[in-house]
Amino acid sequence: MRSLFYPSIIALVVTLIVQESFAELRQDTKSALNSDPEVVYREEITTENVKFRIKEEFPVFLTRDGKQKVGTSKVGTICELIGFDVRAFKIKGEAKHSRITGWISPHALECNDPQFKEHFQKLYERKMLVKELIEKQELAIGMTPIEVEQVLGLPSKTSVKTTAKGTSGLYEYIETVEKRHFDTIRDLDSGQFLRSYSHTTQELKNRIGVEFVDDAVSAIEKDEDNSVEGRVMRIVAAPIFVDWRDYIFR
Numbered sequence: 001m002r003s004l005f006y007p008s009i010i011a012l013v014v015t016l017i018v019q020e021s022f023a024e025l026r027q028d029t030k031s032a033l034n035s036d037p038e039v040v041y042r043e044e045i046t047t048e049n050v051k052f053r054i055k056e057e058f059p060v061f062l063t064r065d066g067k068q069k070v071g072t073s074k075v076g077t078i079c080e081l082i083g084f085d086v087r088a089f090k091i092k093g094e095a096k097h098s099r100i101t102g103w104i105s106p107h108a109l110e111c112n113d114p115q116f117k118e119h120f121q122k123l124y125e126r127k128m129l130v131k132e133l134i135e136k137q138e139l140a141i142g143m144t145p146i147e148v149e150q151v152l153g154l155p156s157k158t159s160v161k162t163t164a165k166g167t168s169g170l171y172e173y174i175e176t177v178e179k180r181h182f183d184t185i186r187d188l189d190s191g192q193f194l195r196s197y198s199h200t201t202q203e204l205k206n207r208i209g210v211e212f213v214d215d216a217v218s219a220i221e222k223d224e225d226n227s228v229e230g231r232v233m234r235i236v237a238a239p240i241f242v243d244w245r246d247y248i249f250r
Helices: 002-033 116-135 145-150
Strands: 049-055 060-063 069-072 080-083 091-096 099-104 159-162 166-186 193-213 216-222
Touching: 049 091, 049 159, 099 116, 145 166, 145 193
Parallel strands: none
Antiparallel strands: 049 080, 060 069, 060 099, 080 091, 091 099, 159 166, 166 193, 193 216
């Protein structure tokens, strides 16, 4: 029995290792595919599964430059949004003869939002500007709390105020420096003056206060930050509201 049992255990372990390796490979491949800096991916703007209906036959391309056709969209079918740029949408859905993933013109798509092309254009423009600011570690009026955290990290202190007019809040980023204090005393035996450690304090070095109104930065206050001296504060469009219920098909 033992000669049969141990090979079975070994085979099971090997199978589990192989399955885990393939799962990691699939995840890495997916991450690599969704890494074009000129593309805004669906998960960057919503956790909802955004869908469109194909209203016209249009060519579907492997890449967003439209150089290699991989199929033709099938009228009446539902496709899922993967990402988009300023001109085209990357979708996953049905072609005439098979399932397909690729880039298609937004003119082939429809949903319950008649202005979706304009909305996605604004989403793209704002997202590209915010990406640039985050890469440069710069704040801007109009950023969301999450975008501020991507620049500065988690705040040292937060406060939120809700009234009938809406919600406002404050993020405070406080940087302190440790300072050791000494007293000067006179040695009774030698008569010399000596420095004696007294205590340590935490003193303010920099403070940045970021005020929010309805989840958008309304004001930025800096007590001391020579690194931004003379720099013009950037402004981005306020967060764009999209009713994702318009992109749900039963």
